[in-house]
Amino acid sequence: xxxxxxxxxxxxxxxxxxxxxxxxxxxxxxxxxxxxxxxxxxxxxxxxxxxxxxxxxxxxxxxxxxxxxxxxxxxxxxxxxxxxxxxxxxxxxxxxxxxxxxxxxxxxxxxxxxxxxxxxxxxxxxxxxxxxxxxxxxxxxxxxxxxxxxxxxxxxxxxxxxxxxxxxxxxxxxxxxxxxxxxxxxxxxxxxxxxxxxxxxxxxxxxxxxxxxxxxxxxxxxxxxxxxxxxxxxxxxxxxxxxxxxxxxxxxxxxxxxxxxxxxxxxxxxxxxxxxxxxxxxxxxxxxxxxxxxxxxxx
Amino acid sequence: xxxxxxxxxxxxxxxxxxxxxxxxxxxxxxxxxxxxxxxxxxxxxxxxxxxxxxxxxxxxxxxxxxxxxxxxxxxxxxxxxxxxxxxxxxxxxxxxxxxxxxxxxxxxxxxxxxxxxxxxxxxxxxxxxxxxxxxxxxxxxxxxxxxxxxxxxxxxxxxxxxxxxxxxxxxxxxxxxxxxxxxxxxxxxxxxxxxxxxxxxxxxxxxxxxxxxxxxxxxxxxxxxxxxxxxxxxxxxxxxxxxxxxxxxxxxxxxxxxxxxxxxxxxxxxxxxxxxxxxxxxxxxxxxxxxxxxxxxxxxxxxxxxxxxxxxxxxxxxxxxxxxxxxxxxxxxxxxxxxxxxxxxxxxxxxxxx
Numbered sequence: 001x002x003x004x005x006x007x008x009x010x011x012x013x014x015x016x017x018x019x020x021x022x023x024x025x026x027x028x029x030x031x032x033x034x035x036x037x038x039x040x041x042x043x044x045x046x047x048x049x050x051x052x053x054x055x056x057x058x059x060x061x062x063x064x065x066x067x068x069x070x071x072x073x074x075x076x077x078x079x080x081x082x083x084x085x086x087x088x089x090x091x092x093x094x095x096x097x098x099x100x101x102x103x104x105x106x107x108x109x110x111x112x113x114x115x116x117x118x119x120x121x122x123x124x125x126x127x128x129x130x131x132x133x134x135x136x137x138x139x140x141x142x143x144x145x146x147x148x149x150x151x152x153x154x155x156x157x158x159x160x161x162x163x164x165x166x167x168x169x170x171x172x173x174x175x176x177x178x179x180x181x182x183x184x185x186x187x188x189x190x191x192x193x194x195x196x197x198x199x200x201x202x203x204x205x206x207x208x209x210x211x212x213x214x215x216x217x218x219x220x221x222x223x224x225x226x227x228x229x230x231x232x233x234x235x236x237x238x239x240x241x242x243x244x245x246x247x248x249x250x251x252x253x254x255x256x257x258x259x260x261x262x263x264x265x266x267x268x269x270x271x272x273x274x275x276x277x278x279x280x281x282x283x284x285x286x287x288x289x290x291x292x293x294x295x296x297x298x299x
Numbered sequence: 300x301x302x303x304x305x306x307x308x309x310x311x312x313x314x315x316x317x318x319x320x321x322x323x324x325x326x327x328x329x330x331x332x333x334x335x336x337x338x339x340x341x342x343x344x345x346x347x348x349x350x351x352x353x354x355x356x357x358x359x360x361x362x363x364x365x366x367x368x369x370x371x372x373x374x375x376x377x378x379x380x381x382x383x384x385x386x387x388x389x390x391x392x393x394x395x396x397x398x399x400x401x402x403x404x405x406x407x408x409x410x411x412x413x414x415x416x417x418x419x420x421x422x423x424x425x426x427x428x429x430x431x432x433x434x435x436x437x438x439x440x441x442x443x444x445x446x447x448x449x450x451x452x453x454x455x456x457x458x459x460x461x462x463x464x465x466x467x468x469x470x471x472x473x474x475x476x477x478x479x480x481x482x483x484x485x486x487x488x489x490x491x492x493x494x495x496x497x498x499x500x501x502x503x504x505x506x507x508x509x510x511x512x513x514x515x516x517x518x519x520x521x522x523x524x525x526x527x528x529x530x531x532x533x534x535x536x537x538x539x540x541x542x543x544x545x546x547x548x549x550x551x552x553x554x555x556x557x558x559x560x561x562x563x564x565x566x567x568x569x570x571x572x573x574x575x576x577x578x579x580x581x582x583x584x585x586x587x588x589x590x591x592x593x594x595x596x597x598x599x600x601x602x603x604x605x606x607x608x609x610x611x612x613x614x615x616x617x618x619x620x621x622x623x624x625x626x627x628x629x630x631x632x633x634x635x636x637x638x639x640x641x642x643x644x645x646x647x648x649x650x651x652x653x
Contacts, residue, residue: 053403069407086397
């Protein structure tokens with residue numbers, strides 16, 4: 001099986017702090033992958049490892065079955081739009097297109113020009129005078145016109161207003177629709193990804209929480225509401241992600257292998273956002289638990 | 300890749316080229332006048348005295364401000380290149396985040412950096428060479444008179460070393476920019492580092508490129524002496540012999556046993572010099588000697604006659620004909636240092652910035 005991204009025990013450390021650790025991940029080709037997590041969770045680190053801007057401190061990572069940025073050929077296979085969509089402020093849009101053409105052997109000049117024309121941008125305009133949305137579109141143009149097999153986008157819409165956000169994601173989807181390309185894009189907002197992704201990775205606190213196809217995640221997660229009950233008494237195959245209890249009632253978000261058969265529960269289906277938020281909260285409470293343990297040891 | 304590197308560098312290159320053109324025009328307009336001043340002074344000296352010895356040529360003081368400016372430019376331009384072409388080369392990309400764009404195109408970081416370093420490095424060397432060529436040409440009548448192009452200050456403004464200085468300053472700027480990841484501190488460190496390297500090379504390394512020539516010279520009792528008296532202790536000095544365009548490392552007075560005249564010896568040899576209450580310094584120069592009083596003058600000459608009878612001068616120097624060999628050595632030194640810095644940059648950009 002060939003993987004778009006194959007990480008084994010992947011970790012990146014800055015001094016004593018791990019920005020990403022113990023990451024095992026295998027993403028099959030042909031997906032639009034959403035990488036979700038709060039700010040500082042390690043999303044950028046993971047993406048930079050994937051495009052070869054960073055080297056791992058632990059474990060290994062392969063992208064399209066090769067080491068990231070191993071050589072010019074491998075670089076040509078991966079397109080990248082960095083956070084805040086950096087461009088050369090003093091150079092014009094036309095200069096950027098020349099840049100793309102010179103730096104990439106498979107450059108699709110017709111596609112680039114057609115995209116710039118569709119955005120109604122003047123090629124003589126300097127990149128520094130573009131709006132955030134226009135700059136993001138320019139960066140996306142540079143990334144797609146190199147005709148990559150994998151397109152990686154780091155928070156491409158984080159700084160855009162809702163309209164520009166929608167337009168950006170729309171043009172991204174147009175590109176995905178008419179080509180054989182895999183996409184990984186990160187965001188701290190699930191809503192951005194819900195529309196475009198069919199595969200989700202949740203990263204919290206520098207650790208991978210869950211990864212899988214959206215349909216599988218939706219099918220395997222349920223909210224159970226019923227009389228108060230100890231989570232330990234659930235059958236094996238049902239893992240509690242999030243729980244809350246009142247005197248009489250328990251609400252649990254569980255991952256389950258098969259259907260929930262216990263008639264005491266009211267079983268509700270979940271949205272992707274519910275599931276992602278549950279995993280974020282899960283990681284959060286796990287961290288608090290670790291913190292408490294630490295305190296107890298101290299006292 | 301080369302075309303894009305040129306596009307990024309174009310504005311800076313045009314500023315540099317414009318500066319060179321302006322200076323070139325000024326020097327071209329004023330240069331012929333210097334030649335004229337020199338030639339007419341030489342003709343005048345020949346006519347009046349039948350020789351050039353002792354004839355003062357006004358060309359050394361002509362266009363004084365322009366002389367200072369031209370020399371200052373040869374000194375300063377390399378470090379300006381280091382600060383404004385070298386330091387931002389990588390640091391600007393790191394600062395603005397565009398390195399994430401550049402390093403994810405289908406060009407390896409190594410090639411990306413080598414093309415940038417090669418292109419702007421070549422431009423730096425060319426600017427240094429043209430500047431040196433123009434200023435060396437403009438200064439040629441003055442150099443004929445001053446005959447000191449081997450001196451520590453003048454050596455670096457002649458020949459092809461300025462090109463290697465410019466190349467080195469650029470490489471130093473690029474390296475510090477890469478290490479500091481910020482343009483401004485990199486510029487400051489480049490300025491300080493380049494000056495330090497230039498001073499160290501000029502003062503401590505250059506004199507050792509070749510072992511100097513040592514020569515014993517008879518003293519001329521009639522010219523170039525100085526006797527100093529500080530806190531009652533006497534010391535005597537004699538000007539080194541006239542060695543045009545040579546680099547004099549040292550010139551010491553010694554006797555047959557190889558010892559310098561001690562204060563005690565001078566006390567005995569020159570008993571009639573004015574005492575501690577007299578003038579502190581008695582000087583002699585040129586054809587005659589100046590002294591404060593006739594008696595002092597007499598005592599001074601007497602003293603020098605005694606000293607020159609027993610002492611001679613040992614001159615250690617690099618002869619004038621080694622000038623171009625030294626230029627070649629120093630150029631090689633700076634080019635090698637630049638290449639080492641470039642190699643370090645390539646290693647760093649691949650290994651450490653990831």
